[in-house]
Amino acid sequence: xxxxxxxxxxxxxxxxxxxxxxxxxxxxxxxxxxxxxxxxxxxxxxxxxxxxxxxxxxxxxxxxxxxxxxxxxxxxxxxxxxxxxxxxxxxxxxxxxxxxxxxxxxxxxxxxxxxxxxxxxxxxxxxxxxxxxxxxxxxxxxxxxxxxxxxxxxxxxxxxxxxxxxxxxxxxxxxxxxxxxxxxxxxxxxxxxxxxxxxxxxxxxxxxxxxxxxxxxxxxxxxxxxxxxxxxxxxxxxxxxxxxxxxxxxxxxxxxxxxxxxxxxxxxxxxxxxxxxxxxxxxxxxxxxxxx
Numbered sequence: 001x002x003x004x005x006x007x008x009x010x011x012x013x014x015x016x017x018x019x020x021x022x023x024x025x026x027x028x029x030x031x032x033x034x035x036x037x038x039x040x041x042x043x044x045x046x047x048x049x050x051x052x053x054x055x056x057x058x059x060x061x062x063x064x065x066x067x068x069x070x071x072x073x074x075x076x077x078x079x080x081x082x083x084x085x086x087x088x089x090x091x092x093x094x095x096x097x098x099x100x101x102x103x104x105x106x107x108x109x110x111x112x113x114x115x116x117x118x119x120x121x122x123x124x125x126x127x128x129x130x131x132x133x134x135x136x137x138x139x140x141x142x143x144x145x146x147x148x149x150x151x152x153x154x155x156x157x158x159x160x161x162x163x164x165x166x167x168x169x170x171x172x173x174x175x176x177x178x179x180x181x182x183x184x185x186x187x188x189x190x191x192x193x194x195x196x197x198x199x200x201x202x203x204x205x206x207x208x209x210x211x212x213x214x215x216x217x218x219x220x221x222x223x224x225x226x227x228x229x230x231x232x233x234x235x236x237x238x239x240x241x242x243x244x245x246x247x248x249x250x251x252x253x254x255x256x257x258x259x260x261x262x263x264x265x266x267x268x269x270x271x272x273x274x275x276x277x278x279x280x281x282x283x284x285x286x287x288x289x290x291x292x
Contacts, residue, residue, distance in 0.1 A: 020044040020052065024125075025100045027055060028093045036063040051122060051129075058132050092128035092196075094203060095165040099125055102168045124161070127192075148190030148272050155187040155194070155228065159220050162198045166206065174213035175206065181220040185228060189273045197266050201232045201289050204263075208236025208287060223292070230291040239281040247279060 023042045030038040036059055040052050099121050106114040159181050170177045187194070205216045214235035223229045239247065248263050263277075270277050270291060281287035 020048045021100050021104055024055065025097060028097050031059065032093055036066060051126060054126065054129050058129050092132050094199060096125050096128045098165045098169055148193050150189050152186055152188050153191045156181050156183050156185045156220060158191060158195060159198060159218060162195055163218055166202060175209060176215045178215060178217040180217060182222060185220060185222060187228060193269045197269050200266050205232055205234035208234045210237055227292060231288060233288045235286040238283045238285050238287055240283045244281065
């Protein structure tokens with residue numbers, strides 16, 4: 001009877017875990033392709049079904065926002081907003097995808113660790129779905145970022161949690177992620193916006209490696225002169241000297257698939273927090289992004 005029982009267990013796992021997670025992963029890829037007509041039709045257990053329903057609702061809201069913007073006569077402004085939406089939607093999708101892939105790996109290789117991580121992982125995914133809704137709301141006001149909802153939060157914990165999203169991808173791509181984060185540093189600001197800043201900058205660092213593997217170092221420390229300082233350093237290909245002055249301009253990108261919107265939005269968010277961003281880079285010598 002053991003093979004029959006094993007077969008039933010496999011069927012239960014596919015029905016309750018693998019299939020819903022695979023459907024969510026497929027949905028994130030469809031949104032990345034800007035297919036906002038996509039809906040997840042799979043029915044799952046109650047907890048996962050709530051996540052699927054929220055995800056479907058978010059896609060509908062993004063689609064309706066896009067329809068409203070398309071009707072706006074100011075076509076040039078719409079094109080700029082559409083580029084921002086396309087770029088910003090991809091930021092929360094990165095940790096969603098990485099979390100789901102990590103869950104699938106754990107389920108197959110380490111069931112006990114999967115059971116331990118699953119509640120926190122689903123909480124993180126729902127948080128990123130909320131971020132997507134916030135992005136939709138912001139750009140429905142014609143491309144203006146909302147004013148930050150400032151509260152005191154533990155910046156050290158937020159950075160550590162953000163870095164965890166990337167561990168699996170780093171391992172698979174041969175990139176070493178180094179964390180030099182001072183414990184217990186608190187910050188008064190909008191936690192979701194600051195997380196978007198970090199995701200954007202780490203994504204850029206991950207994309208800086210072409211046919212070579214290297215190191216990404218994330219630092220957080222308290223500085224008597226500058227207050228709190230965040231640095232993200234990579235040993236990637238760097239930026240050409242003639243491109244450095246353009247990196248915060250809309251529509252400029254060194255990536256083949258990029259829109260050139262990311263650093264402009266990062267700068268705008270930091271300005272709303274009275275922050276300053278600076279970039280040091282040279283071709284072939286990597287990049288250091290400093291926030292203070």
